[in-house]
Amino acid sequence: MSDFVPHTNDDISSMLEYLSIDSITQLFDSIPPELRNIQPPYHRQGISEPDLIRLFHDISAKNNSVGSNRPICFAGGGAYDHVIPAVTRSLSTQSGFVTSYTPYQPEVSQGVLQALFEFQSLVARLAGLPVANASLYDGASACAEAVRMALAVTGRHVAWVSDGLNPHWRQVLATYTSGAELDMTRVPIEGGSTSWTHVLPDIEGVEGARPGSKPHLNQQIEELPGAIVVAYPNYLGNLENMDSLRAIADATGAVLIVAFDPIAAAVLRSAGEWGADVAVAEGQCLGIPLSFGGPYLGLFACKQEYLRRIPGRVVGETVDAEGRIAYTMTLRTREQDIRRERATSNICTNQALLAITAAIHLSWLGTYGLREVAIGCARGARYLRELLGKVDGVNFLNEGAYFREFAITTPLPAREVIDRMIDRGFLAGIPLDPDLADGTDHALLVSVTEKRTVEEIQAFVSTLQQVIA
């Protein structure tokens, strides 16, 4: 057994003597006899460190596919296989960051606090909005918190949610808000773009507002939305028509929430530029490995006017008693430990270490490295699409503009394509729900990052060609 308790038998004896008791179990006398269940709580015996390592090697070996070492990743859907340099790994695993607690005592926590301040600063720039928090659990919960905040701010119960939002996020949103009687209206996608006329039939009336004048609704809406949620790029990889969104939000009085892609933000106009009130994102693409889905990183940014309504921790600059620049958690009265049931959210522990990792990674990429990653993804996706376009049986779900991923259909069900491709060393993509794919289960989402080489892409295409023949 390996345990991490330093006490020797002599230590224990002298401590018991100090307490004037004979055995440790006497310390548990406040537990009524009928509740005492004094036995090892787990049937397995402890194992040594080397045996643990062997155990984990055995378990992790079962993650291999048949006949290949590790599948080459063409799957995306919010989780991407990006370059992670030694610097990001090395700096983010320093024990000062890893084993520190929440920075409630700022004088001994300037490391974490300043790193989180730098993270917030970077997120604000990525989002194009001034206020960013120190992280939420993941993109999905960040989106759910944004909707909660929007409904609290507007006092409304309806959210218009584009079907272009990651379906897992939509499901998390539904679960998170199931206690709050949220009325979620799903707005369908057509040709890769959200079809807002489903909720706003006279959209021209809204869009046609003269510049400088407030858009008018021009129609009866039974219950106005408090939140409008759109993803940019969306789950299908497409670039939404963002022009009308600000006008729609102004006309309805809703809060506009844009789910953005932190890599795409290097080259696309920012959420803030498009008029978003709140921007959320999944930050896994910023130096965090695929990790079988977690821990990931929720990014949350918004306009200045929502400052005191936002969820999560925020770090601010201040000075110390001798005038030095210092950092501290601030606006704490929003939070659960002070405001309790009136807190803006229940969140306490967040994803701080991943936020620090993202700050390190963005420092390593810098202005031009992030841009090169984005361009690399877009180029790879274009190249893949060109090759796939020549394969009989492969069709594209839509012809809309895309950034780093897109959906294809083949003569086989998507899950079968994926299984066959795994056997040949490729994780081919993510199967699309039929309700996002015109009713077919033959659609899969394929994604390319800056890691994919021309050889890998060519091999992927020729293998796919064989598999569907």
Added chain:
Amino acid sequence: MDTVEKDLATDNGTDNRVVAAGKGSSAPLIGSSSEPTIFELSRSGRRAWSLPATGIPEYQLTDLLPVEHLRESPLPLVELSERDIVAHFTRLAHRQYSVDLGAYPLGSCTMKYNPKVADEVSSLVALVSLHPAAPEGISQGWLQLLVELEEALCEITGMHAATLQPSAGAAGELCGLLLMRAWHAAHQEDKVRRIIIIPDSAHGTNPASVNMAGFEVATVASGKDGLVDEAALSSLLNENLAGMMLTNPNTLGLFESNIVKISQAVHEAGGLMYYDGANMNAIMGMATPADMGFDIVHMNMHKTFATPHGGGGPGAGPVAVTEKLAPFLPGPRPVRYKEDISTKDNKDEESERFRWEMPPRSIGRLHGWYGNALILARAYAYIRMNGGEGLQKVAQMAVLNANWLRKRVSSIFQIPYSSSVMHEFVISIANLHKQYGIHAMDVAKRLIDKGFHPPTVAFPLIVEEALMIEPTETESPETLEALAQALEDIVDELATVGPELLKQAPHHTPVRRVDEARAARNPLLSWDMVQAHRNTHESQP
């Protein structure tokens, strides 16, 4: 010499870098002036990044994306050399107290040692590099690990099934409350049952989660003994009751000895019992939440199961339930099944495999994928290394340490509750406040100068000028003695040097006491806000 300066000269002895027995001197926290931000270190043209040569045609951005979507100019971040990045973030890490450095006796946080091998094994490539959308066929390792962790957590708590999706304790609380809602909705009682009872000593996430889940809080008072006042409780037991949230031992470190009666009463009124597992470190191998009558149990992997805190996260908050609630758990959920691999020669051969399943009445997804998998892997490593006997020893040593320390400091401080404590205890400095005008926070700040992270300050709310101390089982007797001695010294200093020493503490840290009021009055949450603020205030004196 000024009395404050004189005291500082003799404070740590002659060598500020001597660190004794788990006492992390704050001297190793380096620097006496501010560390510049990455924005101030940035220089145009500096670069660290390097990306693979892919051989892909170099399409122009304007050929790839419609121009109306493109930024007009590059998104400004920073431009730094790798060397400068490394120096900056290394210096930051060295301006940071951590468990590796010394003790963190924070009540209800269970800041125990984080085993390094857990970090190592959860970094294996085959675990770290797997995409969550990978088909079951190549995820068997992960699925097995998650199932075995779930089974271990159920065994430890006496529960039937669990979800690993919640990303932290608060997320676990929300999950538990949504399970309650689903249960009552299944009995057509969700519109009526709107109240959740929590004790006045509860952690702030409890009422916040109740609000998020769409319930209302009813607070039950604690009696003079620090336990739930049963008379006060019975007045809240009616047909509007959805459930009760309790931690046991409670936030005062006291075991709710009437818990079985409480559970029975709540169940009789039609409510469910939720166990806040923040204090599970006290009871493993000694008692189970199942026996206490709880229906829903959350656990904090980053407390009881030693996963690192990471400066405030990530953690993980799995939720375990009794059999009747299992169908409502979040999904998808990993499960074991037997696959028939019979052949002509080996009939009825079965192989154990794992797959994803959606519970039949699931409340839905709570996480974008399956939970904080790499954190869950660390918790599993911790459980396997300790084994059953190790986990029991953890609880016993945690309680032994707390009781020893409580007795050791009982001559120095007021201990508000006289009954025996478990793994944590509360002291009150109300008498020192009255005599010297100092607050619990001032004692905490001076303790930093002595080389310790302070205990939890001003919580629970029901104790005046509280300091809540949880040493955990991984601190040695020498560390406990050093901590006690440090607290004794601080009380002596009040008498011999005076309260100003504490009010101006800490004295030895990279920054002195920070102006929190200023931070909240004029929030500067980003470099751009700071720049804008400086520009508008440049001309001011």
